[in-house]
Amino acid sequence: MLYLEILGNLPEMARDEAKAMLELAGGEIAGQDYLFLKLDAGEEAFPCLDRLSLAHEYGELVVEADSIEELLEKAREVEWPIRGTFKVDTETMANCRHDTLDLPRKLGAVIHARGFRVNLSRPDTLVRVYCGERVYAGIRLRFFDPKDFEGRKAHHRPFFRPISLHPRVSRALVNLTKARKEILDPFMGAGGILMEAGLLGLKVYGVDIKPEMVEGAETNLRHYGIKDYTLKLGDATKLEELFPNKEFEAIATDPPYGTSATLAGRRRDELYRKALESMYRVLKKGGRLAIAFPADFDGKAEAEKLGFRLVGRYYQRVHKSLDRYFYVFEK
Numbered sequence: 001m002l003y004l005e006i007l008g009n010l011p012e013m014a015r016d017e018a019k020a021m022l023e024l025a026g027g028e029i030a031g032q033d034y035l036f037l038k039l040d041a042g043e044e045a046f047p048c049l050d051r052l053s054l055a056h057e058y059g060e061l062v063v064e065a066d067s068i069e070e071l072l073e074k075a076r077e078v079e080w081p082i083r084g085t086f087k088v089d090t091e092t093m094a095n096c097r098h099d100t101l102d103l104p105r106k107l108g109a110v111i112h113a114r115g116f117r118v119n120l121s122r123p124d125t126l127v128r129v130y131c132g133e134r135v136y137a138g139i140r141l142r143f144f145d146p147k148d149f150e151g152r153k154a155h156h157r158p159f160f161r162p163i164s165l166h167p168r169v170s171r172a173l174v175n176l177t178k179a180r181k182e183i184l185d186p187f188m189g190a191g192g193i194l195m196e197a198g199l200l201g202l203k204v205y206g207v208d209i210k211p212e213m214v215e216g217a218e219t220n221l222r223h224y225g226i227k228d229y230t231l232k233l234g235d236a237t238k239l240e241e242l243f244p245n246k247e248f249e250a251i252a253t254d255p256p257y258g259t260s261a262t263l264a265g266r267r268r269d270e271l272y273r274k275a276l277e278s279m280y281r282v283l284k285k286g287g288r289l290a291i292a293f294p295a296d297f298d299g300k301a302e303a304e305k306l307g308f309r310l311v312g313r314y315y316q317r318v319h320k321s322l323d324r325y326f327y328v329f330e331k
């Protein structure tokens with residue numbers, strides 16, 4: 001059994017991102033306690049879990065209990081897969097119902113008594129304790145360093161436009177499509193979504209109506225070492241003309257929200273409807289589309305009219321005058 005700690009700012013999207021990646025690996029979510037997920041999956045899921053973006057860490061779940069006393073009792077019996085020295089580190093979640101004060105010391109003493117050495121400054125193994133409705137202890141296997149994502153934020157890229165999504169959100173959109181091989185972004189802008197997809201090893205296809213964006217996205221992709229891309233100057237409402245005889249496994253995109261500059265003179269809602277139609281036509285049957293729309297556009301109704309099925313919808317307030325939904329649809 002594995003555990004996964006998801007991030008708290010878009011928790012439902014984070015859980016569904018994990019679910020999508022587990023489905024690729026043949027595993028599933030076995031339980032949830034606030035931001036702590038129990039995963040019915042083994043080592044074979046690591047490559048898919050390593051793709052995650054809205055996650056803090058994952059590891060091997062060793063014990064779980066209804067109380068601290070029960071946790072300590074079980075800790076005396078179980079096998080601890082500890083390598084070298086260890087340290088106990090506690091995560092007290094907002095829903096924690098137990099008194100975790102002194103728990104690192106108590107659990108540390110139990111594990112020490114089993115023959116392992118403590119090292120508080122440079123441990124080889126981190127034993128993580130999570131307190132929520134129940135208590136859990138596991139071994140951290142992978143930590144998702146925020147610095148990896150921060151380094152790809154818009155202002156760190158050679159071609160900079162302030163229109164980009166946060167890299168974590170871009171990657172989550174890619175993952176929610178369950179893409180294995182390739183992805184299309186028909187409103188690619190500076191290429192933020194394509195960068196994340198390319199770094200996951202997917203072949204990326206992009207479209208933008210502005211020549212400077214096509215050039216800029218290419219500059220950004222190359223800067224991050226992504227070579228397997230096809231970028232086109234063109235209109236997201238005419239994808240079948242841009243890619244004749246091509247059907248895409250997945251689409252992830254963030255269309256313009258309504259400033260005249262990014263809409264290139266088109267009426268917003270008409271652009272969204274026409275682009276949805278075109279995306280539907282070029283998407284494979286069973287393929288997924290992950291897309292952002294401002295909250296005042298009913299993306300669900302418009303997509304369902306075309307035959308899409310809603311798989312997930314997640315709300316995000318960006319600032320006073322912009323709130324949006326991220327949608328995941330299946331054809």
Ligand SMILES: C[S@@+](CC[C@H](N)C(=O)[O-])C[C@H]1O[C@@H](n2cnc3c(N)ncnc32)[C@H](O)[C@@H]1O
Nearest residue numbers: 164187188189190191192208209235236254256
């Ligand atoms: C919100 S931005 C996308 C940002 C992108 N996700 C990123 O991370 O950089 C929307 C982009 O859509 C482009 N655009 C607007 N109308 C378009 C159309 N009809 N077809 C293709 N691209 C269009 C704009 O030029 C703009 O670059």
